[in-house]
Amino acid sequence: MSDIDKLRDQIDKITLEIIRLLKARVELVKEIGSIKNNLGLGITNEERERQLRTKVISLCKEIGLEERIAATMLNFLLNESVKIQSSGKQTHLSIFLKAKSLEQQGKKIIHMEVGEPDFYPPKIVKKALGEVYDKGFTKYGESKGMPEFRAALARKNSERYRTNIKTENIMVSSGARFSVFLSISSLLHPGDEIIIIEPAWPAYRENALNASIKVRTVHTTLEEKWEPSTKEIESMINPNTKMIVLNYPNNPTGKILPRKIQDQVVDIAIKNGLYILSDEIYSDYAYKEWKSVLSYEYNKSIITQSFSKSHAMTGFRIGYSVSSPEIIDRMAKLQALCITNVSEPIQYVSLKALEADTSDNTKTMKNRLGVVIQKAKTMRLDFEEPDGAMYLFARVRNDNFDGSDFANKLLDSGVAVAPGEAFGDYQNFLRISACQPEQTLIEGMRVINKVLG
Ligand code: PMP
Numbered sequence: 373m374s375d376i377d378k379l380r381d382q383i384d385k386i387t388l389e390i391i392r393l394l395k396a397r398v399e400l401v402k403e404i405g406s407i408k409n410n411l412g413l414g415i416t417n418e419e420r421e422r423q424l425r426t427k428v429i430s431l432c433k434e435i436g437l438e439e440r441i442a443a444t445m446l447n448f449l450l451n452e453s454v455k456i457q458s459s460g461k462q463t464h465l466s467i468f469l470k471a472k473s474l475e476q477q478g479k480k481i482i483h484m485e486v487g488e489p490d491f492y493p494p495k496i497v498k499k500a501l502g503e504v505y506d507k508g509f510t511k512y513g514e515s516k517g518m519p520e521f522r523a524a525l526a527r528k529n530s531e532r533y534r535t536n537i538k539t540e541n542i543m544v545s546s547g548a549r550f551s552v553f554l555s556i557s558s559l560l561h562p563g564d565e566i567i568i569i570e571p572a573w574p575a576y577r578e579n580a581l582n583a584s585i586k587v588r589t590v591h592t593t594l595e596e597k598w599e600p601s602t603k604e605i606e607s608m609i610n611p612n613t614k615m616i617v618l619n620y621p622n623n624p625t626g627k628i629l630p631r632k633i634q635d636q637v638v639d640i641a642i643k644n645g646l647y648i649l650s651d652e653i654y655s656d657y658a659y660k661e662w663k664s665v666l667s668y669e670y671n672k673s674i675i676t677q678s679f680s681k682s683h684a685m686t687g688f689r690i691g692y693s694v695s696s697p698e699i700i701d702r703m704a705k706l707q708a709l710c711i712t713n714v715s716e717p718i719q720y721v722s723l724k725a726l727e728a729d730t731s732d733n734t735k736t737m738k739n740r741l742g743v744v745i746q747k748a749k750t751m752r753l754d755f756e757e758p759d760g761a762m763y764l765f766a767r768v769r770n771d772n773f774d775g776s777d778f779a780n781k782l783l784d785s786g787v788a789v790a791p792g793e794a795f796g797d798y799q800n801f802l803r804i805s806a807c808q809p810e811q812t813l814i815e816g817m818r819v820i821n822k823v824l825g
Contacts, residue, residue, distance in 0.1 A: 397449065398456065405457035412774065414797030415457045416589050418608075421450060443612055444563030447586035455581055464574075464790030464803065467779050471788040482816040484805045485779070485788035487623065487762055489684040491736065494728030497685070497721055504717035513716045515708035516700065517544025517692070521723040525692055528726060533666045540697040543704055544714050548653045548678035548691040549575055554703040555649050555674045555693065557583045560614050567608055567616040569600045570796030571765065573623045573651070588613070591797060594767055597756055598627040602636045609640070615647040616640075618665060621654040624765040624795050624803040626741075626758020628662045638668050647699075648673040653691070656682040656730065658760040659738050671696045674703075681762070683725050684733060690714065690722045737762050740806040740813060747817035748804070752824060764804045765792070768824065773800040778823070787819045 428446050432439045464485050471481045522542040530537045545551040552575055562584035568576050569590045580587045588608045590600045620628050641648045650665035652675050665673050678691035693703060744764050745757055755766035775791030782789060792801025806813060
């Protein structure tokens with residue numbers, strides 16, 4: 373055997389040994405997962421991860437291994453553990469799909485699990501749909517979106533936030549969901565870390581896991597009015613930390629951060645050179661003062677927007693991102709790879725939708741949320757009144773309450789709600805969506821109250 377063959381032989385043995393150890397680790401992770409499940413514990417435990425991280429770093433020092441390599445490997449292992457332990461988790465989408473399938477079997481369901489306004493898109497959308505054929509929107513287009521549409525979005529945002537946004541700062545996408553995927557997958561790399569403030573819309577975490585990015589969770593509580601500790605955020609940041617996600621008005625809590633806290637969080641991100649992914653799709657449903665991250669004019673911020681909620685156009689799958697031209701370029705490359713470009717007929721229709729006044733949607737949603745809040749006050753629920761969005765995130769006054777069991781049971785009575793565990797470690801919470809007419813919401817709340825017992 374030559375020298376290189378002998379060394380390669382050792383490499384093979386070590387690699388196979390690592391795989392054997394991985395198998396043993398996976399088995400332990402599964403066992404711990406079922407114990408956590410039985411005890412009603414959440415999957416991620418930041419303190420436990422911190423302890424393991426400390427041990428790994430001290431071993432690196434002892435054996436002289438570069439910390440960066442070990443940290444990347446550890447993040448990979450931790451992510452795999454989360455994926456394994458999350459496999460049976462209920463999300464609001466699983467309840468939504470179950471509700472849809474019950475409907476197909478003829479059952480009547482009141483949808484209070486999904487953030488989908490029941491009202492129609494603006495009238496102008498109907499007219500524009502009839503025009504797309506004659507206007508010739510039948511071909512491939514630019515991956516960043518139609519220039520005319522991007523320019524209109526740039527103007528709209530410049531006027532609204534009094535900033536100087538240009539066409540090159542805009543990229544059209546198939547809904548904010550796809551913008552979130554594009555920003556996480558094109559800007560971050562395996563082993564990088566992302567900070568997510570929970571409760572949170574589940575797609576941030578799922579996208580990070582999908583791209584092998586480690587999620588660091590800032591857990592917020594009802595008692596602290598869903599406000600994150602800026603100290604905790606700062607203490608999590610290390611050289612691997614690359615992005616923080618903000619989503620205000622928030623899904624599921626409806627929270628808008630007090631100005632001072634938001635300023636501090638943005639400041640921390642800027643000082644540490646982090647990307648800020650600010651998902652602002654509920655900005656038209658802000659019922660008190662709210663500040664867009666666009667106003668900070670930070671060149672590493674990515675703002676995601678959508679027509680889904682503001683224009684009741686969920687099914688059209690249309691949204692956009694606002695960021696620096698460099699970031700837009702990177703995201704557009706991935707968009708081109710995935711879908712070439714967003715359907716031009718839909719872009720044209722959305723361009724036209726910009727002409728509509730949608731302020732009635734905001735009033736309607738605020739009133740509906742008011743109805744849900746009034747009913748909830750008479751029930752065994754604790755909550756902070758939402759400052760925006762279209763949901764009530766409430767804790768059930770029952771120590772043994774399990775939101776997932778309840779949501780499944782409630783479906784039998786014809787009402788769908790989202791279990792709290794979809795948004796983080798909130799097993800005894802429910803998210804109740806106010807996207808139905810008032811009488812339907814009243815009936816839904818009556819049924820929820822009855823099933824709560
Ligand atoms: N962001 C948040 C916070 C959401 O709640 C949702 C949908 N519920 C989305 C993004 C997805 O929006 P879109 O329909 O534009 O993909």
